Amino acid sequence: xxxxxxxxxxxxxxxxxxxxxxxxxxxxxxxxxxxxxxxxxxxxxxxxxxxxxxxxxxxxxxxxxxxxxxxxxxxxxxxxxxxxxxxxxxxxxxxxxxxxxxxxxxxxxxxxxxxxxxxxxxxxxxxxxxxxxxxxxxxxxxxxxxxxxxxxxxxxxxxxxxxxxxxxxxxxxxxxxxxxxxxxxxxxxxxxxxxxxxxxxxxxxxxxxxxxxxxxxxxxxxxxxxxxxxxxxxxxxxxxxxxxxxxxxxxxxxxxxxxxxxxxxxxxxxxxxxxxxxxxxxxxxxxxxxxxxxxxxxxxxxxxxxxxxxxxxxxxxxx
Amino acid sequence: xxxxxxxxxxxxxxxxxxxxxxxxxxxxxxxxxxxxxxxxxxxxxxxxxxxxxxxxxxxxxxxxxxxxxxxxxxxxxxxxxxxxxxxxxxxxxxxxxxxxxxxxxxxxxxxxxxxxxxxxxxxxxxxxxxxxxxxxxxxxxxxxxxxxxxxxxxxxxxxxxxxxxxxxxxxxxxxxxxxxxxxxxxxxxxxxxxxxxxxxxxxxxxxxxxxxxxxxxxxxxxxxxxxxxxxxxxxxxxxxxxxxxxxxxxxxxxxxxxxxxxxxxxxxxxxxxxxxxxxxxxxxxxxxxxxxxxxxxxxxxxxxxxxxxxxxxxxxxxxxxxxxxxxxxxxxxxxxxxxxxxxxxxxxxxxxxxxxxxxxxxxxxxxxxxxxxxxxxxxxxxxxxxxxxxxxxxxxxxxxxxxxxxxxxxxxxxxxxxxxxxxxxxxxxxxxxxxxxxxxxxxxxxxxxxxxxxxxxxxxxxxxxxxxxxxxxxxxxxxxxxxxxxxx
Numbered sequence: 001x002x003x004x005x006x007x008x009x010x011x012x013x014x015x016x017x018x019x020x021x022x023x024x025x026x027x028x029x030x031x032x033x034x035x036x037x038x039x040x041x042x043x044x045x046x047x048x049x050x051x052x053x054x055x056x057x058x059x060x061x062x063x064x065x066x067x068x069x070x071x072x073x074x075x076x077x078x079x080x081x082x083x084x085x086x087x088x089x090x091x092x093x094x095x096x097x098x099x100x101x102x103x104x105x106x107x108x109x110x111x112x113x114x115x116x117x118x119x120x121x122x123x124x125x126x127x128x129x130x131x132x133x134x135x136x137x138x139x140x141x142x143x144x145x146x147x148x149x150x151x152x153x154x155x156x157x158x159x160x161x162x163x164x165x166x167x168x169x170x171x172x173x174x175x176x177x178x179x180x181x182x183x184x185x186x187x188x189x190x191x192x193x194x195x196x197x198x199x200x201x202x203x204x205x206x207x208x209x210x211x212x213x214x215x216x217x218x219x220x221x222x223x224x225x226x227x228x229x230x231x232x233x234x235x236x237x238x239x240x241x242x243x244x245x246x247x248x249x250x251x252x253x254x255x256x257x258x259x260x261x262x263x264x265x266x267x268x269x270x271x272x273x274x275x276x277x278x279x280x281x282x283x284x285x286x287x288x289x290x291x292x293x294x295x296x297x298x299x300x301x302x303x304x305x306x307x308x309x310x311x312x313x314x315x316x317x318x319x
Numbered sequence: 320x321x322x323x324x325x326x327x328x329x330x331x332x333x334x335x336x337x338x339x340x341x342x343x344x345x346x347x348x349x350x351x352x353x354x355x356x357x358x359x360x361x362x363x364x365x366x367x368x369x370x371x372x373x374x375x376x377x378x379x380x381x382x383x384x385x386x387x388x389x390x391x392x393x394x395x396x397x398x399x400x401x402x403x404x405x406x407x408x409x410x411x412x413x414x415x416x417x418x419x420x421x422x423x424x425x426x427x428x429x430x431x432x433x434x435x436x437x438x439x440x441x442x443x444x445x446x447x448x449x450x451x452x453x454x455x456x457x458x459x460x461x462x463x464x465x466x467x468x469x470x471x472x473x474x475x476x477x478x479x480x481x482x483x484x485x486x487x488x489x490x491x492x493x494x495x496x497x498x499x500x501x502x503x504x505x506x507x508x509x510x511x512x513x514x515x516x517x518x519x520x521x522x523x524x525x526x527x528x529x530x531x532x533x534x535x536x537x538x539x540x541x542x543x544x545x546x547x548x549x550x551x552x553x554x555x556x557x558x559x560x561x562x563x564x565x566x567x568x569x570x571x572x573x574x575x576x577x578x579x580x581x582x583x584x585x586x587x588x589x590x591x592x593x594x595x596x597x598x599x600x601x602x603x604x605x606x607x608x609x610x611x612x613x614x615x616x617x618x619x620x621x622x623x624x625x626x627x628x629x630x631x632x633x634x635x636x637x638x639x640x641x642x643x644x645x646x647x648x649x650x651x652x653x654x655x656x657x658x659x660x661x662x663x664x665x666x667x668x669x670x671x672x673x674x675x676x677x678x679x680x681x682x683x684x685x686x687x688x689x690x691x692x693x694x695x696x697x698x699x700x701x702x703x704x705x706x707x708x709x710x711x712x713x714x715x716x717x718x719x720x721x722x723x724x725x726x727x728x729x730x731x732x733x734x735x736x737x738x739x740x741x742x743x744x745x746x747x748x749x750x751x752x753x754x755x756x757x758x759x760x761x762x763x764x765x766x767x768x769x770x771x772x773x774x775x776x777x778x779x780x781x782x783x784x785x786x787x788x789x790x791x792x793x794x795x796x797x798x799x800x801x802x803x804x805x806x807x
Contacts, residue, residue, distance in 0.1 A: 153661045199656050206645060207643075
């Protein structure tokens, strides 16, 4: 009995377990529905796709952890523009891959910095600031890309889809990046400051933390990760497209929330990003293979987010 | 004899360990202007909240019109015609004067309610403050603070269907100029003459003495005097409020005067907009007290000093790192999701790193050593901060500041709601740390705590009105300077 209780309380302190359990459950359903076929390939595909979701989810997680009102809605536009920038700079040449990646990250970084400046200097709420900047970014993207789809360099396309023993190499790299993000949050002055600001911005200032710098760095970081994701997606999908990031508006927020990060700020959850990303992909697979449309898929995603927030709602800080 | 409007019998109220009211008997008759005075924390505001029904007493009973009211609350208070003008203005800043009036009067409904509400409030303003110059369609945020207060007060006196028998005025004149104040007080006299009742809370003693029939003095959650105004004069009021030399906390203020502070000033501060006048200075090893009534510029002083640390010397110059001990734990201090250790070390993260990473061993060592030194009562410093009692949370905040590299410690009335044992521990620690060369700026509303200071600056209306060395400190002088009125 007490052992069960202890296990329960451990569950409460590790909310990310739920998202992995959910992913496993949906996976089992999908496999049963498919008559036991493709169990392994569903997992490897899910891991490969989750790499992108987790990459933007990391940025969104840092931003949301800054506390109520903080959110980056410019990620889809950011990803779209960065994919175009990367493909144009790479120009189909293997020798320019690094340069293209760098350019995409720089584009994302600039977007993140502009977002922060809008929030800070013009005192616009992050929701409005990042939403309006995403319209500007889209316009820039349209006039910059002129609707051309430039193919990625061969080596880059190969690298992005490369697998070792069935596991996406890119996913392993993103996993390493996630671990790094976890260490940053727990063990660096910057990471602790993000958590402190998210809990109580006034107390953080009075404890001598530089709130402005922390928020600046966080929005810049989120933008840079969005840019990186854009470049990789362009390689993954065979060319840049302004709409390549469209689905990441909802997904980036969904994985953060489902993964157990507090929407009230101050508490981030890195492992949960992976669980949530895998689960969302599994749900999509399940619904696709059961013949239901994209509408039902979005409905399910929405319901799951509501369920997660309700279940996690017992926490005082969410009020 | 008229029946009382409301009667409190042996009412007590405690918030956790803090006893705000310790058995208050009070009866309010129609046709009487009551004055209520007392030091900060004497329990005046809590008492008013009990009267308006927003706070239920812990023990004791409330009666009205001869009958007991066991379920007394906001609704009954409203039916009895009890209104209150709170110190913190309660108008909605984004609504107009008329719309704010409507909030109190559900009867104003249907077409033209705005116009009728506007007429109602304008008529009341005309009666109370002739030449007020306030239009009823003005949005509140566009009004000056004084005019807002006029609207707030006038609104409390408007009537539609509810009766109006008792109006509580909590510091109503604090943002009114003298002539408007006189208009208000003259109106309250007319209101009382017509059979109403008022309770006036004011730190301006002449208002109390000139306009009230009966004066109630509170101290430490008790009513210590309740007599006709004729029984008081200014000096007697001050003595009754202050209470000559309290017995407890009577430890010798030993080291206070002995340390000879030397060297250049670590902190120089002059309030905003002041060019002459008294300048606050603090040197290494000094404990500086900031006194006066609450909200007269002491907290602003601390925040300005905090923000000025590391900046260029100007009106405020600060030499050396600064840490602040918040008095309002929940809004200014605690990180509720974190452990005790995390809460203690957050101010010192920069010095706990090894390479780019914070060393958990060094962080724990810092937290553990301060847990021992300041006596935080917990089995494990990795427990959540909210597992501690309020006093122990406050100790953690002290540990955060004292454990840091700060040479200047700012304390924003940090002993609110802290029990006496904890206080004595912390007083000792402050003296110890000052002897080692740290500078303390200590805002306190408690007279006893000023005895630990080398020098005391008294604030009034955002200005420093007096500087007293420890040797010249007396309660009378502090109260006198705090209350000294602009000679009209």
